[in-house]
Amino acid sequence: MERKRTDCPALPPGWKKEEVIRKSGLSAGKSDVYYYSPTGKKFRSKPQLARYLGNAVDLACFDFRTGKMMPGKLQKNKQKFRHDALSLAKGGKPDLNTALPIRQTASIFKQPVTKVTSHPGNKVKTDLQRAVEPPRQLFWERRLRGLRSSDVSEEVLHAMELPKGLQGIGPDSSDDVLLSAIASALHMSSTPIMGQTSVAVEKNPTIWLNTAQPLCKSFTVTDEQIREQELKVYQARRVLEEALTADGLARAAENSRVPLRGKTA
Numbered sequence: 001m002e003r004k005r006t007d008c009p010a011l012p013p014g015w016k017k018e019e020v021i022r023k024s025g026l027s028a029g030k031s032d033v034y035y036y037s038p039t040g041k042k043f044r045s046k047p048q049l050a051r052y053l054g055n056a057v058d059l060a061c062f063d064f065r066t067g068k069m070m071p072g073k074l075q076k077n078k079q080k081f082r083h084d085a086l087s088l089a090k091g092g093k094p095d096l097n098t099a100l101p102i103r104q105t106a107s108i109f110k111q112p113v114t115k116v117t118s119h120p121g122n123k124v125k126t127d128l129q130r131a132v133e134p135p136r137q138l139f140w141e142r143r144l145r146g147l148r149s150s151d152v153s154e155e156v157l158h159a160m161e162l163p164k165g166l167q168g169i170g171p172d173s174s175d176d177v178l179l180s181a182i183a184s185a186l187h188m189s190s191t192p193i194m195g196q197t198s199v200a201v202e203k204n205p206t207i208w209l210n211t212a213q214p215l216c217k218s219f220t221v222t223d224e225q226i227r228e229q230e231l232k233v234y235q236a237r238r239v240l241e242e243a244l245t246a247d248g249l250a251r252a253a254e255n256s257r258v259p260l261r262g263k264t265a
Contacts, residue, residue, distance in 0.1 A: 014038030181214035
């Protein structure tokens with residue numbers, strides 16, 4: 001990799017911009033941009049930079065890739081925001097798309113397919129399911145491998161622990177891939193999640209895999225597990241209720257003290 005570090009005039013004195021150019025691999029020629037504070041702290045994205053600088057620097061029109069202020073970019077964002085606000089005011093719906101990053105492959109067969117025979121009752125049939133949703137890549141859940149969620153302080157959140165009865169199937173049967181597969185199946189499918197019921201899938205998953213089910217062996221959910229989850233949900237709701245009650249009392253106490261200060265003044 002080739003690294004180039006230069007000063008960044010758009011930021012306060014002492015800030016450096018580093019551009020790392022990849023020399024090999026499939027991503028050869030592409031570059032990553034990082035910023036370093038005068039104390040040496042590294043920033044990988046614009047949100048991190050904005051949280052650190054706060055109100056000291058207005059980064060609304062700051063372009064993270066070039067390190068320059070782009071007033072035209074801010075104007076375009078304002079116009080887009082106004083357009084979105086106007087469309088919502090007229091009754092438009094906000095974009096709440098939560099689709100997963102699934103790569104889909106176009107079918108190699110032309111649609112519709114006509115079977116030509118001498119029978120007079122032949123009709124052209126179209127597979128509606130195939131026409132609406134192209135087939136997905138096999139083992140596409142592996143694209144979610146290594147992704148981790150983090151909180152506002154950029155601390156990585158630990159993944160949830162899966163029950164011992166869940167066992168992965170496929171070329172990568174790690175817990176994070178299995179968790180992504182089950183979560184995506186619950187998110188996208190309306191059918192019951194039972195896992196791979198065929199025994200042959202363990203011998204050759206590339207042939208016998210049921211793509212409608214996650215990459216795990218067949219499993220059953222017991223009544224005891226359901227009661228344990230219900231207890232966890234109940235406890236979480238109690239903690240949330242107590243936190244909201246304490247916050248409401250604190251706000252009420254703070255608001256009640258404001259008029260008294262005005263009278264004493």
